Amino acid sequence: MMKINGGDAFSSHRIGWYDLYEDTIENISPYDNIYACGILSPRYIHSEYTLEWINQLNFYKCGVNLGYNINQNGLVVYSDRINQEYFRWSDSENTMIFAKEFQQMRHFFDKNLRNFSGKRRRVLIDATAISKIALSSIVGMLVRTRAVSGIDILYQQADYQYNGLWLHDVYAAGPLHHDINDIDFCFSAVPYSEGKYKPNLPRHIILLCGLDFQxxxxxxxELEPARIDLIIEDEAVRDSKSFASLQSLCRNLDIDPDGILKTKRWNLNETIKLIDLAISRINRTNIHSIIISAGGKPFATAATLHSILKSECPLLATVPDRVVHMQRMPLNKCKLYRLDDRTSV
Structure with missing residues (x-):
């Protein structure tokens, strides 16, 4: 096993000019005093966080988002010792709101990375503190512009309750039993992950999705695809009714059963390999692959890295027209996804 700054990383992957490692924060240690800045939630120290990580949350500048996911159970409020700057970035209710917020995000990173005198500039992002399109855009910006030598992304997998019911049970009961499917959304291009768009070719859609697959x-x-490949979180179809619904939808859209690929929500490396597999099945130059990121934050991260560092497929995110507030229940140990620029000196 490879030692990663004091821990044993169970998974590593080389993608583009970055090395990607993933494990729990118990097994991967934080870097010492070289984080230029970070984006974190106003509530952070879950019982799974180690003292080593808590002590390293003393950034040159910490951006705290007060506008997203603040009603989390079992978490405590940040200490005043951290050099903080506060923002109110929402769950992206529309693309116009997100465009304005992303300007603030770009300014925050530009200002703090420019002022950081360390030879190795790293940032830390708490994925629970921002929306999926914001996470994709920030990672895309930092990688595409080569602004940093590394990125650490914290991810706390969670389950959700809606109107007192577990979200998985809500979806399994079907759309007549809830109003979540009434939320409209648009497909929005992710900044810095536009890829090489080929407008005159038939579209091959690679859809990454979770419980909201319906x-x-x-x-x-709406995209009139010539082919669809589906990468779905396995927990989304663990219920027999949900799996039957997925099969019915796929038959209606003529999705090949071999084009339905399942994986764990948190497994970035496996998701990247499945995107590889979906693209390799085309083996033709007269069809154009486009990645659509729905599902969880790890799916969004994997799709972003694949688009920028590997396939140059355009990446689209699903942006809702309204936000449904749910109770968030953290699960399992906190994951860390570590990106190291191999070309950085």
Whole structure:
């Protein structure tokens, strides 16, 4: 096993000019005093966090987002000892709001990275503190512009309750039992992950999705795809009713059963390999692959890295027209995804 700054990384992957490692924060240690800045939630120290990580949350500048996911159970408020700057970045209710917020995000990183005198400039991002399109855009910006030598992304997998019911059970009961499927959304290009768009070719859609697969798959028709490959979180179809619903939707859209690929929500390396597999099945130059990122934050991260560092496929995110507030229940140990620039000196 490879030692990663004091820990044993169970998974590593080389993608583009970056090395990607993933494990829990118990097994991967934080870097010492070289984080230029970070984006974190106003509530952070879950019981899974180690004292080693807590002590390193003393950034040159810490951006604290007060506008997203602040009603988390079992978490405590940040200490005043951290050099903080506060923002209110929402769950991206529309693309106009996100465009304005992303300008603030770019300014925050530009200002703090420019002022950081360390030879190795790293940032830390708490994925629970921002929306999926914000996470994709920030990672894309930092990688594409080569602004940093590394990025650490914290991810705390969670389950959700909606109107007192577990979200998985809500979806499994079908759309007549809830109004979540009534939320409209658009496909929005992710900044810095536009790829090489080929407008005159038929579209091959690679859709990454989770529990909301019913509305995301149905929306795919608007793009008039010639082929669809589906990468889905396995927990989204663990219920027999959910799996039957998925099969029915796929038959209606003529999705090949071999084009349905399942993986763990948190496994970035496996997701990147599945995107590779979906693209390799085309083996033709007269069809154009486009990646659509729905599902969880790790899916968004994997799709971003693949688009920028490997395939140059355009990346689209699903941006809702309204936000449904749910109770968030953290699960399992906190994951860390570590990106190291191999070319950095």
């Amino acid at each position: 509305r995301t798959i149905a929306k795919i028709r």
